[in-house]
Amino acid sequence: MKTDVIVIGAGFAGLSAAISLADKGFKVIVLEKNEIAGGRARFYQEQGFTFDMGPSWYWMPDVFENFFNKFGKKASDYYTLKRLDPSYRVFFGKDDFLDIPAAMEEIYKLFESHEPGSAEKLKAFLEQAAYKYKVGINDLVYKPSRSVTEFLDPKLLFDMLRMDIFQSFSGHIRKFFKNDKLLRLIEFPILFLGATPENTPALYSLMNYADISLGTWYPEGGMHKIIEGMLSLAEEKGVEVLTGQEVKEFQIEQKSIKQVKTTTATYTADIIVAGADYHHVDQHILQEEYRNYTPAYWDKRVMAPSSLLYYLGVNNKLENLQHHNLFFDRDFGPHAKEIYETPQWPTDPLFYVSVTSKTDDTVAPEGHENVFLLMPVAPGLQDDENLREKYYQVMMYRLEEITGQSIKEHVIYKRSYAHADFKKDYHAFKGNAYGLANTLMQTAILKPGLKNKKLKNLYYTGQLTVPGPGVPPSLISGIVVADEVEKEFKLV
Ligand SMILES: Cc1cc2nc3c(=O)[nH]c(=O)nc-3n(C[C@H](O)[C@H](O)[C@H](O)COP(=O)(O)OP(=O)(O)OC[C@H]3O[C@@H](n4cnc5c(N)ncnc54)[C@H](O)[C@@H]3O)c2cc1C
Numbered sequence: 188m189k190t191d192v193i194v195i196g197a198g199f200a201g202l203s204a205a206i207s208l209a210d211k212g213f214k215v216i217v218l219e220k221n222e223i224a225g226g227r228a229r230f231y232q233e234q235g236f237t238f239d240m241g242p243s244w245y246w247m248p249d250v251f252e253n254f255f256n257k258f259g260k261k262a263s264d265y266y267t268l269k270r271l272d273p274s275y276r277v278f279f280g281k282d283d284f285l286d287i288p289a290a291m292e293e294i295y296k297l298f299e300s301h302e303p304g305s306a307e308k309l310k311a312f313l314e315q316a317a318y319k320y321k322v323g324i325n326d327l328v329y330k331p332s333r334s335v336t337e338f339l340d341p342k343l344l345f346d347m348l349r350m351d352i353f354q355s356f357s358g359h360i361r362k363f364f365k366n367d368k369l370l371r372l373i374e375f376p377i378l379f380l381g382a383t384p385e386n387t388p389a390l391y392s393l394m395n396y397a398d399i400s401l402g403t404w405y406p407e408g409g410m411h412k413i414i415e416g417m418l419s420l421a422e423e424k425g426v427e428v429l430t431g432q433e434v435k436e437f438q439i440e441q442k443s444i445k446q447v448k449t450t451t452a453t454y455t456a457d458i459i460v461a462g463a464d465y466h467h468v469d470q471h472i473l474q475e476e477y478r479n480y481t482p483a484y485w486d487k488r489v490m491a492p493s494s495l496l497y498y499l500g501v502n503n504k505l506e507n508l509q510h511h512n513l514f515f516d517r518d519f520g521p522h523a524k525e526i527y528e529t530p531q532w533p534t535d536p537l538f539y540v541s542v543t544s545k546t547d548d549t550v551a552p553e554g555h556e557n558v559f560l561l562m563p564v565a566p567g568l569q570d571d572e573n574l575r576e577k578y579y580q581v582m583m584y585r586l587e588e589i590t591g592q593s594i595k596e597h598v599i600y601k602r603s604y605a606h607a608d609f610k611k612d613y614h615a616f617k618g619n620a621y622g623l624a625n626t627l628m629q630t631a632i633l634k635p636g637l638k639n640k641k642l643k644n645l646y647y648t649g650q651l652t653v654p655g656p657g658v659p660p661s662l663i664s665g666i667v668v669a670d671e672v673e674k675e676f677k678l679v
Contacts, residue, residue: 190216192672193447193456195434198226199658200649201462202417202428203254203665208460209424210258211669212678216456217426218449220433220463221612224418227620228658230411234600235552238498239411241620242658243541243559244379244511245404246397250324250659251413257666258420265416266406269546274403275511277372281589283516285368286509289402302366309399312363312373316396322346323393328654328663331671332631333638351389353627359389371515378563381491381624381656383523388627403511405546413658434463434472443644458644458676460668465635465651466616477641489629490566491621491656492526493606495578497560500600505542505556507590512540514585522563530565532574538562538582558594560586566617570606579603621657622650637668646672 194205197219209215223229227241245251248268255262262268272289279285288294295306327347330337338344351359360373374384376394406412421428431451437459438446447454461468466485469478517535525533541559544551551557560582583595606618623629637652639645648668650656 190214190454190456192216192458192460193218193454194460194462195447195468196220196226196462196649197224197428197430198462198649199228199414199417199661200664200668201226201460202414202421203662204460204462204648204668205426205428205665206258206417206421206424207666207669208672209421209426211673213458213672215424215426216454217421217428218432218434218447218454219428219430220614222430224428224430225411225414226462226613228410228414230409233498233602234500235555236498236500236557236600237409237550238557238559238602239409239543240496240498240604242410243543245406245410245413245658246376246379246394247324247401247659248404249401250662254662254666255416255420258424260420262416265419266408266412268404268406271403271405271510271546273509274398275513276509277368277375277513277515278589279368279371280516281591285372287372287399291400294399298369301369302364305364305366305369308363312360312392313396313400316392317400319350319390320393320396322350323390324659327631328660329667330631330653331637331667332634332653333636333671335632338631351392352630354389355385356387356389356391357384359392360384371519374519375513375515379621379657381621382489382626383527386489386527386624386626388630391625405510405543407547408549409543409547410658437472437474437477437645439474439477439642442642444642458646458672460646460648460672462648462665464614464616464619464622465647465649467614468647469635471614473639473645477639477645479636479640485616488635489527489624489626490617490619491624491650492563493566493568493609493615493618494604494620495560495562495564495575496604497558497579497582498600498602498604499558499560499598500551501556501558501594501597502554502599503556503597504554505558505590505594506592508540508542508545510542510545512542514538514540514582514589516585516589526563526565530568532564532568532578533562536562536564536578536581538585540582540586555599563620564605566606566619568606568618570618572603575603575605616651623652623656625655637664637671644676 273286298305436448609615
């Protein structure tokens with residue numbers, strides 16, 4: 188089969204690249220290893236429950252809207268969004284929690300009640316964060332980061348100086364707030380970036396603007412509705428998405444990939460965009476002489492955490508839980524060390540619980556709850572059923588204790604997911620869940636580059652290259668790579 192472009196992987200980044208390229212006039216096919224599209228954002232159904240397998244927080248609605256607008260569409264053409272209020276609940280202990288309201292006035296009151304004077308400080312903090320978001324999300328993240336010269340624009344340099352790129356997030360927020368609960372609340376969105384607040388540039392307070400000012404949303408039916416929307420748009424653009432097609436090998440001639448071989452077929456194309464995990468394509472599909480990086484390079488990368496997940500079906504309605512619940516009833520310091528500094532299974536972990544059936548009747552049978560447990564854990568660890576079960580008991584004990592109800596005996600469906608599954612399902616390097624961490628030394632041009640240095644027609648997209656991990660950055664990554672392909676392979 189002959190096509191202009193082959194995109195490898197039907198995750199957010201691959202689909203975004205495929206749609207963007209088809210919109211520019213390229214003929215595109217997507218080859219996806221799994222039986223359904225969506226990558227880490229796949230879903231499955233079991234015993235009347237519908238489980239989103241990965242992302243559950245819909246943040247930065249403007250990025251999704253801009254994505255669909257680019258193709259003359261609106262997000263609402265494909266799915267219906269609901270703003271969550273409260274956005275989420277943070278537990279600090281039994282009968283000790285904060286609900287984060289959607290309305291700004293309520294948030295200011297909440298801050299003031301914990302630290303007098305902090306409402307004004309939050310206003311000032313968010314004003315800076317809004318500026319960073321505007322420059323960061325509307326401009327910087329769309330840079331392909333192939334050369335420093337992209338950043339040598341006097342206005343951009345001036346903007347970047349104001350964006351605290353060289354200051355740590357941790358130090359930055361402590362100039363504004365002192366109260367421990369408020370600090371933990373403000374630090375929480377940084378966990379999405381896969382690094383500690385100490386190792387994350389203060390630029391990323393833009394995440395607080397996303398959290399507090401832009402809010403937490405939910406696409407009715409679940410996060411996979413976004414993928415379904417993208418698949419419809421891809422089809423409208425003439426993209427063909429072929430599932431069950433694991434790419435195994437490239438046939439290379441004169442510094443160009445000529446053929447892509449999957450487990451069952453061979454495809455010919457002019458351009459290849461790899462949306463599968465970068466490390467897997469670089470180290471396991473490409474022959475050694477065409478690799479961008481060495482094994483030593485990859486070993487030195489700071490990967491974002493892996494996760495231990497549990498998908499649970501519960502046969503009664505649960506009390507005292509919201510749609511999103513963060514269990515911050517332990518100090519994050521030791522858990523963070525066990526993720527980043529001395530990788531090991533945590534001694535006393537923090538975890539997250541999502542109960543989507545609190546918002547959505549369609550994801551669980553009547554009178555039941557759909558529960559998702561997530562515990563961040565270092566990548567590259569030993570993973571077996573006994574370890575998983577041990578942490579299930581830890582999380583369940585605290586969940587029951589803190590919310591004051593028995594849950595375990597009501598669990599009628601239970602499935603675990605961790606390192607071994609991330610490797611098997613996505614070829615994830617060290618079983619990572621969220622790609623490459625957004626540390627200062629892994630920002631922009633310091634990330635694995637989006638073009639192969641030795642082959643003329645191989646590009647990369649997704650959460651291990653620019654701009655970084657998370658659903659919105661993955662969408663942007665696909666747009667950025669498509670623009671680069673267009674620049675170098677103009678259609679005649
Ligand atoms: C548990 C979890 C929770 C998360 N929570 C959030 C959240 O709440 N909000 C948020 O914004 N982000 C969240 N994220 C991060 C977000 O899901 C990812 O950043 C994003 O989905 C990555 O998209 P991607 O396209 O880069 O990669 P992927 O989704 O992994 O897509 C890559 C695709 O390539 C395919 N592939 C791999 N190898 C091959 C091959 N050889 N041949 C063909 N295909 C191949 C894979 O099967 C996969 O479909 C979460 C991630 C996880 C895992």
